[in-house]
Amino acid sequence: MATGRGWAPRQLLRCPGLGPPAGVTGLRKGPGVRPTSDLLKLYARHRECCRRVALDCALSLDGMPSEILLKIFAYLDAVNLLCVGCVNRRFYHLASDNFIWVRIYSTAFSPKRSNWKVNSVEKTAVSVNLLSLEDKEAGYWKKEYIVKQIASVKATVARLLKPVNPYTGLPVKIKEALRDVHRPRWRSLIARYSLSDLTETTLMGCDGLIQVFCLSPGLLVGLWKRDEELAFVMANLHLHQLMERSTLGSATTPYELPPHSPFLDDAPEYGLHGYQLHVDLHSGDISYLCGTFHNLFSKKEYIENGYVKLVVISFDNNTQHVPLIGKVGLSWRTNIFEGCIKSCSVMDVTLLDDSGKPFWCFSSPVCMRPSTSPCDTCDFLGQRYCVDYVDSEGRVHLDLVWIEETKEYFVVNLALYLSVAKINHWFGTEY
Structure with missing residues (x-):
């Protein structure tokens, strides 16, 4: 580059295995010295060559040896490990390694240590599991962990939903159950609405600032009177099967009720x-x-x-x-x-x-x-x-x-x- 002391491409020497191009070594002279056009072109080609070499030398994460990646994955928890497995096919197989998942499984589901026992139950469980790693197919302990987690959540929910209100016939602690199993990353579609269907027939009422419209099932939409822009949206959800609808669906598909089996009417x-x-x-x-x-x-x-x-x-x-x-x-x-x-x-x-x-x-x-x-x-x-x-x-x-x-x-x-x-x-x- 041009400075007060002349033109000196010292950065060329930083590329490993490359020296300055022929004819460029004598460029550094006193103030006011300018290189010829041929030297400038030669220098530009050399810079492009250095850039390509630098890109080739850069080591991507996917290019690391499997042993190094397994070492890195061993520091991840179950959630992040499952996310890593979604990157590509190679990461999926590495992130399903039995040695990694047996440690996560044993940490999460090992029996509690009794006060009167001297030996560590957790260490014993891990050692027993390690002995059977050679006999298990790839991803075995990952599947076992997921199945055990689902069963644990279901057991917790079932325990909370067991007491029933004699007046409503609904679980008493359904709100506690929703708070216990819901996580910010979980999303389940309950209903679809089209705000373009707002008409005068759905008008519920108004005050000095807003007018409210009702969309079935149970959605209340408030629009500002002045410019008819959205003010708020209020959802009214019945507690009946709210647990299933909010957790067993997906972000795109709502939960569908199982086929209804008719009840016997003893005196029709x-x-x-x-x-x-x-x-x-x-x-x-x-x-x-x-x-x-x-x-x-x-x-x-x-x-x-x-x-x-x-x-x-x-x-x-x-x-x-x-x-x-x-x-x-x-x-x-x-x-x-x-x-x-x-x-x-x-x-x-x-x-x-x-x-x-x-x-x-x-x-x-x-x-x-x-x-x-x-x-x-x-x-x-x-x-x-x-x-x-x-x-x-x-x-x-x-x-x-x-x-x-x-x-x-x-x-x-x-x-x-x-x-x-x-x-x-x-x-x-x-x-």
């Missing part, structure tokens, strides 16, 4: 009987209505328009009417703003059949609207409202009355409409 001529409903109307941590209703039934003659009606709370029975506790509204919050959508809430429904099996479960945002349907059998001093939910398996209809004196809503009617197709599929019958 009497219709549905002995059903139990647990309903929770809430807004996040605030619950407005939470109750369990037993011994629900419906006769076969109650079938109408492809639905079987289950009456939970009747207009005529005043003793069944219950109030909503608190001010009904769906709270939302972003990093900057927060608000509440009036008359909106989340409804969780769990319906158990006569044997205690979950028959119909959902969690979805619902909206309270002024009722326009006439009611000949009821005479209430107050404005009537209704809440409706519908999906492929059934419908829920809720009637409420606003009592001005006490400033609260009273539930005066609650009915479930179960799809006949769902009942026939459940019991293998023909209603």
